[in-house]
Amino acid sequence: MKKIELYTDGACSGNPGPGGYGVVLKYKDHVKELSQGYASTTNNRMELMAIIKGLQSLKESCDVEIYSDSKYIVDAINQKWVFKWKNNNWLRSKNKPALNSDLWKELLELMDKHNTEFNWVKGHAGHPENERCDKLATSAIKEPPLLEKDIV
Template sequence: MNEQAVKIYTDGASRGNPGPGGYGVVLLWGKHKKELSKGYRLTTNNRMELMAVIAALEALKKNNLELVIYSDSNYVVKAVMEGWLKKWIKTNFKGNIKNRDLWEKYQELSTNHRIHFKWVKGHAENIFNNRCDILATEAADGKHLLIDEGYEEAKNNKLL
């Protein structure tokens, strides 16, 4: 991996599953550091884990970057690294795969970069993962929570 790779740490949280949730992101590139977070009134932990990755990709101002994304979510890391997502896309998400809206958004954004995922143990000694956890939980506990339209629409249409 290139020393100039952008390092991205992500985490998602929800208070109940479903419940209020949030995500936290720390982006590192050279001497630059940027933090992102948002909270939602009703969502799931897996959605917040994936939304953190999407928010990080959306925040990038250049294309064709080498990215190393650190996540404590087996769901996100394995879906990409073990080819689950490729299979879901190939079968048009047959079998009622959850979070299709977010996976399609991730796939669209990911084609602009060279992405490597690394799983990290949550709530351990990684300071950036721990910072993401703080950002995510503070966002979930915040006041002006957003609507996770993809989740609430699926819930209202009984797709969950």
């Protein structure tokens, strides 16, 4: 299997508000960047969307090292919270709905196609790929076309 490094970031101007995601994919000497802006979304949705779009861009099953500055996502996967939410009909403790379940469902389906490992990186700490993803995400907010709406 190909070994891919997937760096991601999401951004939002207001929360909710206009937002965007940025992705840097690396395979050997190849680098691919993705980004898109949305007129109305949240930061967590953009963080999830970045990972989803990165995984969707892969044409075959791969070993994917995912790097994100979102503790929300990395902890939900690595501490297995998302699997508990899924098994509990997308309810968290005290029967509160799990937020962004539509995107979590997409992400879990994509994870079934790839071998994934999630790694947390500190945001805005000089990590080159994380900084590039942040730039892509924040630039996507300002550059048309903004997709109309992401909030479900």
